[in-house]
Amino acid sequence: MSNTQSTRPTASRRRRPVKGLVTGQQREKPEPKAPETWAQRLKQYVPSAVAPLAVLALATGVTCFAVILLSDWGMKYLPAAIGQSWLTLHGVPLRIDGVELSLVPLLPAVGIVALVASRIRAATKTRVSVLDLGAIFVLVTVTSLVLSVVSLFMVADASHVFAIAPPHPAAAILMPLGLHLAGFALGISPVVWRVIAKRSGIPPETVITAGAALRVMRDLVLAAAVVYLVLLALNYRHIAEAVGAYPNLGWSGGLALTLLCLGYLPNAAVATLAVLLGGTFEYAGATVSLFDATSVALPPLPIFAAVPASAPVWVPALMLIPVAVVLRFALTRSFSLIDVAATATWAAVLGLVVASYASGTAGAYGHVGPNPWAFAVLMFLWTALPGLIAWLVSLVRARSAGEDSGQDSGKDGQV
Structure with a gap:
């Protein structure tokens, strides 16, 4: 009986400290692997660079659909409403029934810049390379151009039926792009910008x-x-x-x-x-x-x-x-x-x-x-x-x- 008790392991010898449960120790998360190719960079930064603009475009479409549905208008107005709303939110002039309005509300444009900047800041808060920033820049630019061109096409196509006129193509493309690139520039930390400036001479x-x-x-x-x-x-x-x-x-x-x-x-x-x-x-x-x-x-x-x-x-x-x-x-x-x-x-x-x-x-x-x-x-x-x-x-x-x-x-x- 005594021999059996002497060979039994004690509680302190049976219990082993588990990493992450001991006071003062935390389980270390492995750092994500840095992208090495352009394909990997583009894939990694799509959620930060493309998603905000895509969600904004989707929200614009849903809002226009809801307004038309509640107002009992025909669905034939939907493409023109979506395209014109996207351009107007970015400060692009609009012309309805021969009346030009280039003084559009600026608050949506400020919100768009803040949205893009917040997502870019979240994506670049850790260590990033110049190539990573180049990939984000390409994604933001291409997404902005695609959405603006599609919106311009919607308005131009609807101008044959309704009393609206498409804006100048340069304004329709460059004004949204300017806001998106402003968000890109503001989203990057000044420290990173100083490093880029130093490397660029x-x-x-x-x-x-x-x-x-x-x-x-x-x-x-x-x-x-x-x-x-x-x-x-x-x-x-x-x-x-x-x-x-x-x-x-x-x-x-x-x-x-x-x-x-x-x-x-x-x-x-x-x-x-x-x-x-x-x-x-x-x-x-x-x-x-x-x-x-x-x-x-x-x-x-x-x-x-x-x-x-x-x-x-x-x-x-x-x-x-x-x-x-x-x-x-x-x-x-x-x-x-x-x-x-x-x-x-x-x-x-x-x-x-x-x-x-x-x-x-x-x-x-x-x-x-x-x-x-x-x-x-x-x-x-x-x-x-x-x-x-x-x-x-x-x-x-x-x-x-x-x-x-x-x-x-x-x-x-x-x-």
């Missing part, structure tokens, strides 16, 4: 200044959006008057009008920024600035309720808002003269692109929004001048510090 400051220009543009647009919302709230009576222009609106019409106004919020923020920077907002042949305003009939949308009939005396003080934004930007960075020029140039390019998407023609009202070229010049000046001042201040401080250190060394050398 491009100064890393090019990437750094581009990021700085993007941040100052973001801060200015957000500040302008806040100003616009405050002005809209102060003119709530004009909102009621605009809504009253639709006597038979109903709940469905009210919902559509609300969604339309929300879609135009980024356009309103960019237009407000143009005015705050000293530029103008154009509509129906009239202009609005911090110093003057022309009273004309506005489009019947509540979003235009923030446009004043005349410029009050205190309005020029609103220019202090962008002044505070750019001064904060300049004082939190150290600039060289080349950095100032590069950042201002990038800001001008971004301003030109953003204003081009945020403005356009609206039928009989003509051009509505800021002038893109004037907006680009304003962005250049408002970025360059504070940066130049910050550079001069740092230069003077460096020289005074050098003179003080030289005087101190001279005193130390005296006997």
Whole structure:
């Protein structure tokens, strides 16, 4: 009996620690094998590069189908609705019954850029090679071109039956592609961009200044959006008057009008920024600035309720808002003269692109929004001048510090 008990293994000897269950230890997951061929790269990055655009196209088709079904329209409208909706969501002008509307809501375009950027960022958060980025670029470009060409064909085919006209092929293809490539560029980490620039022989400051220009543009647009919302709230009576222009609106019409106004919020923020920077907002042949305003009939949308009939005396003080934004930007960075020029140039390019998407023609009202070229010049000046001042201040401080250190060394050398 005692011999049997002595040969029986104890509990501590029977139990073996299991990896992953012991405190302080975790089961290590094997790293996925890096793709080695182009076929492997394309296959690996299809879910990140193609899926967002494919899902967006599918959602567009389903939404158009549901609207046509609920509205009791014929299914013959479906191809034209899908194609036109895809193009309009990407800022492409549309022409219905001879009326051109190139001032389309910018909010869907912003959402598309954010969607593509988030998926690209998720796909490139681990270590990626230049060839991997090339594969993602090819997938995004090809998918964008295919979907835009198909949409253009749908609209062109329907134009023989319905009172719609296809947009210019260059606009129908390049404007969606520009948004998708913007999402691709924003989705890649700045660290990766600096590595690419270094390998390509491009100064890393090019990437750094581009990021700085993007941040100052973001801060200015957000500040302008806040100003616009405050002005809209102060003119709530004009909102009621605009809504009253639709006597038979109903709940469905009210919902559509609300969604339309929300879609135009980024356009309103960019237009407000143009005015705050000293530029103008154009509509129906009239202009609005911090110093003057022309009273004309506005489009019947509540979003235009923030446009004043005349410029009050205190309005020029609103220019202090962008002044505070750019001064904060300049004082939190150290600039060289080349950095100032590069950042201002990038800001001008971004301003030109953003204003081009945020403005356009609206039928009989003509051009509505800021002038893109004037907006680009304003962005250049408002970025360059504070940066130049910050550079001069740092230069003077460096020289005074050098003179003080030289005087101190001279005193130390005296006997």
